[in-house]
Amino acid sequence: MAELTGVGIGLGVAQGPVARIADPLPAPDKTASAQAPDAEKARFRTAVDAVARELESRGARAGGTAQDVLEAQAMMAEDPELADQVDERIDAGYTAEWSVVDAFAAFRDLLTEAGGYLGERAADLDDVAQRVLAQLRGVAAPGLPEPGHPYVLVARDLAPADTALLDLDLVLAVVTSDGGPTSHTAILAREKGITAIVGVSGAASLVDGETVIVDAETGTVITSPSETELEKAAAKARARRAAAAAPLSAGALADGTAVPLLANLGSPAGAAEAVAKGAEGVGLFRTEFLFLSADTAPSVAEQQAAYTQLLEAFPGRKVVVRALDAGADKPLSFLNDSEEENPALGVRGIRALRASEQILRDQLTALAAADAVTDADLWVMAPMVATVEETEYFTAIVHEHGLKTAGVMIETPAAALIADRVLARTEFASIGTNDLTQYTMAADRLLGSVADLQSPWHPAVLSLIGSVGSAGAELAKPVGICGEAAADPLLAVVLVGLGATSLSMAPSALADVRASLTRYTLDDARRIAAAALAASDAAGARAAARAAAEKENQS
Known part of the structure; x- marks a missing residue:
């Protein structure tokens, strides 16, 4: 064994x-084509079209996040610049098969060199290339x-x-x-x-x-x-299934300390599933779905309809809506389409909204109108806040539009380090652990080559989260977690031990996190968190937390 x-x-x-x-299909030899270039180009375009439509069809069947990913892949397959590169090789007399593999490989290298979001998409391009090659050969794609x-x-x-x-x-x-x-x-x-x-x-x-x-x-x-x-x-699996089948209950620790478990949602369509799986509200509603596929910003009426649909699904429950978070890997031509050397450190989040304030005002107007005709407890937060001044600006403009609860996302080390001053100027904070980890570790969260540094378990990240938690406790202000870290059942316990007052995650993770919390008291969670903080690296923190958790379970 x-x-x-x-x-x-x-x-x-x-x-x-x-x-x-x-294994991937073997690469074709670099050989001259027996057909005219126009015929080879026609074969290539037929293959690309078939691949793109298949990806879109798979996305439509899958729905949710998967649909977004697959539609992005379909667009990648039909990229005009990539097609031009294939055509150049075909015009030089080579087969469509070799031209596709060579052009896609060259394009992949460019994406890898670009890093960031584009670098992460390089692996997706490999899959597209294999699918196009399989279409050209008339064989099944590796899968x-x-x-x-x-x-x-x-x-x-x-x-x-x-x-x-x-x-x-x-x-x-x-x-x-x-x-x-x-x-x-x-x-x-x-x-x-x-x-x-x-x-x-x-x-x-x-x-x-x-x-x-x-x-x-x-x-x-x-x-x-x-x-x-x-x-x-097998016994462990049976116990987990039994726990998942148990009647839904509110999130809480073993000593009764309430820890509301909320859902991360990317559109109103996911609300029903979240409720069915026991979400006590919404801890992060991403509004980008309304903006990303549009050439112009959606109207106030269009936004109001979507927000109303969401709020109606959670009567009497907290719903935290994030204002538009664009820039970096989510550029919008009508918001910020200027080239930036490092868009992750450029005009994104609250910075982009301030530069185009009318978009923010329209969004808040739509949210206020939806709030007025529904019974949910609506909270609104700003993305990518780094300063006290940004906090004051956003809180003031939210209140100006008649919305009662304003807050900020803590995603930068700067905001975490002055969390006491940030929280003194607003009503709540929500920690986005994905970006907080990225900026703390100086490791692009979308770049596979530095994936080993992208762990929210790192003691440096946990220390910043603890600083925010302490500031929230001192000022009696809620501090939520809405990054991927909250979906890790053991890390969720650590986060509560560091001061998190609510956890938000993908609905499918709710049952596991709920079960994990019931094993420990608040004092247990604090001891487990302290063990993780004392470690030197992410792997050590996870191991220390697991050892401390096992000790608490045995005592």
Whole structure:
């Protein structure tokens, strides 16, 4: 028996035989075409169109975050600049197959060099290239295995198109050698409630057919398990299913300390599922869905209709709406389309809104109108705040529009370090752990080459979260968590121990986090958090927290 480790997603545990994703199609030789260039170009465009439509169809069937990812891939496949690069190679006399592979590889290198959001998309481009090549050859694109029985899926990483349509009756768990807790694989696995461990060193050694245990709670993959280990894992899985089937209850610690569990939503369409899974409200409503696919900002009436639909789903409950967060990886031509050397450090979030204040005013007008005709408890927060002055500006303009509860997102170290002064000027704070980790560690959260630095478990990140929590306690101001960190069941306990008063996550993570919180008192959570803070790195913090948690469970 051997044990491989990685980053677990959720609390799931599964066992079964390994099935690996097929190797990529072999690259074509650089040979001259026997057809005229126009014929080769026609073949290429037919293949690209088929791939793009297939990606869009998969996205429509999958819905949610997966649909956004796959539609972005479809747009990538039909990128005019990329098509021009393929045409140049075909005009030089080469086959469409070789031209596609060579042009896509060159484009991939450019994306990798660009880094940031574009760098992360390089891996998605590889998948598109394989699909176009398969269309040209008239063969099936490499993808999910079909062993004819349930299996543990093992891969270097999963293409979004494959993750989006995983058959949950067949895929028992997912194990990848690449990726971190904010990778597409992790995010989509969390959204679908799939047992998954990412970043597993040694995953390449797993072979088809061998039985493994995948324990996301401990982040371990056990190979060649004994019968005793298999039964223990089965019992753990049964207990988790029983807990998930139990009547829904409010989030709370073992001593009765309330910890409201809220949902992160990207559109009103997800509200029903969130309520069904026990969300006590919304901790982060992303409004970008109204803006990202438009050439002009949506009207006040269009926005009001969407906000009203959302608020109606949560009568009497808290709904936290984030003002438009654009810039960086979400540029908008009507808000900020200027070229920036480093857009993650440029005009984004509250900075972009202040530069185009009418867009912010229209959004607040629409929110106030929706609030007036619904019974939800509406809170509005500003993205990417870094200064006290920005806090004062946003709080004032929210109140000016008749909205009673204004707050800010703590996503920069600057805001975390002066959280006492920030919270003194507004009603609440919500910590976005994804960006806070990125800026604290100087590691782009969308860049796979620095994925090992993108962990909210790092003591530097936890220390900043603790500073915000302490400021909130001192001023009696709520401090929520709405980044991916809140969906990690053990890290959720640490966050509460650091002063978080509510946790917001993908609806599929609610049951696991609710179950995790019930194991510990507030004093336990503080001791577990202290153990994590005392570590030297992210892996050490996670291990220290797990050891402290096990000690508390035994006492």
